[in-house]
Amino acid sequence: MKVLVLYGGSQSANGVELRETAARLGHEVTSGSIMDVSSEISNEASRFWLDRDEITDVDVCFVRSFGPGTCEQLTRRISMIEHMELSGIRVVNPTYSFRRARDKYSTQYALSGAGLPIATTYTTESMERAYRRSREMGVSVYKPILSSMGKGSLKFDDPEIAYNAFKMLSRVGMPLIVQEYLENPGRDLRVFVVGSEVVATAYKYGGPGEWKTNVAQGGKMVDEPVPEEILDLGVRAAEALGLDYSGVDIMETPRGPVVLEANGSPGWQALKAVTGVDIAEKIVLHATEGIRVG
Ligand SMILES: Nc1ncnc2c1ncn2[C@@H]1O[C@H](COP(=O)(O)OP(=O)(O)O)[C@@H](O)[C@H]1O
Ligand SMILES: [Mg+2]
Incomplete structure (x- = not known):
């Protein structure tokens, strides 16, 4: 199968891992920046290129980022990814779901619309x-x-x-x-969902004096048992946004668990290190499942 991995301004460890994992699983892989993709539409055909190489016959395209740019550049890139999707390429995560998950406003009404608890x-x-x-x-x-x-x-x-x-x-x-601001026990959770399955979870503890638990903000992930109810919420949040894979953040508050967000381009390096789960493999297997080649 032909697999394309698109990143934004620069490549991250997650993008590299997707590329290497897809290659290890026997796929033909190309990768590059979304900014270097060109497209053409006519009544006869839709065509796409990465730099000078035609990528129209790609089967699966992983989009990790829409990249930096002006409102107009981002509009073109989002339309182009949607155009790829409409031309029969399986885009992971799906364009619309990815856009919605990127936007912290639309995420909230997607979650709430699915009946999930959110912060006002x-x-x-x-x-x-x-x-x-x-x-x-x-x-x-x-x-x-x-x-x-x-x-x-x-x-x-x-x-x-x-x-x-x-x-x-x-x-x-x-x-x-x-x-x-939600009262919390000084920790929240990351529930990593692929398809409709939870593949890895961790509690996240904030660094000293830090209210955010993100690893990038000095937070620490710990592999501890997670209540069934939280796992179920994670799957429902990923489904509410239509994501093939997602890192869902959930906080246990005095009024019960609240979904903070469902990331459409989550990183998994810290989660992989703490759980030992090969998350990239789960994502590639899920994305390439059920696709007919040729
Ligand atoms: N409403 C809130 N009340 C308390 N803590 C919050 C709230 N929103 C976010 N946080 C903390 O900040 C972190 C980052 O917020 P989040 O919504 O996940 O955005 P990001 O995309 O930056 O990770 C969360 O993991 C949580 O620790
Ligand atoms: Mg978060």
């Missing part, structure tokens, strides 16, 4: 309204609409600090996403 999340472009809402919430959290690894998220114990942050963020054109 307010969005606005008005710093005054964001300020008013964060005052009502008491302790609140700001999240960039597009971000990961805990980057750029802020916790406000004092709404006046929130006011200053909102003022600056709105000046540089950032939408304001204000979320209720």
Whole structure:
């Protein structure tokens, strides 16, 4: 089978692992940046190229990132990936699901629409309204609409600090996403789902004085038993977003478990190290399953 791995601005360890695993499993693999993909549409055919090489006959395309760029460049790339999908290439994760999972606003209504518990999340472009809402919430959290690894998220114990942050963020054109801060036991969970199966889980503990548990923020993953109810929530969250594979973040709060997000391009290096599960292999096997070649 022909497999393509597309990354964004640069290649990560996860993209490299997908490529190497697909090759080890006997597939013909190419990889490159989504920024170097060109496409053509006519009434007769759809064609795609990575640099100068034609990739129209690829069977499976892993998209790890839409890459950096302007709103217009991102619009073209997202449309192009969707075009590949409509031309018969299996895109993993599916374009629309990936886009929705990238966006911290649309993730919330996808999860809530599927009946899953979420944190109350307010969005606005008005710093005054964001300020008013964060005052009502008491302790609140700001999240960039597009971000990961805990980057750029802020916790406000004092709404006046929130006011200053909102003022600056709105000046540089950032939408304001204000979320209720959830009480928690100082840890949350990562549930890694492939297809409709949980393949690995870990509790994540924040570093000293850190409210975020992301490994990139000094958090630590620990392989501890996870309640059945949480595993089920993880699978339902991945399904709600239509993701082939996902790293779902769940927090145990006084009002029960809450789904924070379902990542559409999760990393698995820390989770693999702590659980020993070959996550890349699970993803490649799932993505190439049931595809007819030729
Ligand atoms: N509403 C919240 N209340 C308390 N902690 C939160 C809240 N939202 C996020 N966190 C903490 O911040 C981390 C990062 O948030 P998350 O929504 O997963 O975004 P990211 O894409 O940056 O990982 C979570 O794993 C959790 O530890
Ligand atoms: Mg997260």
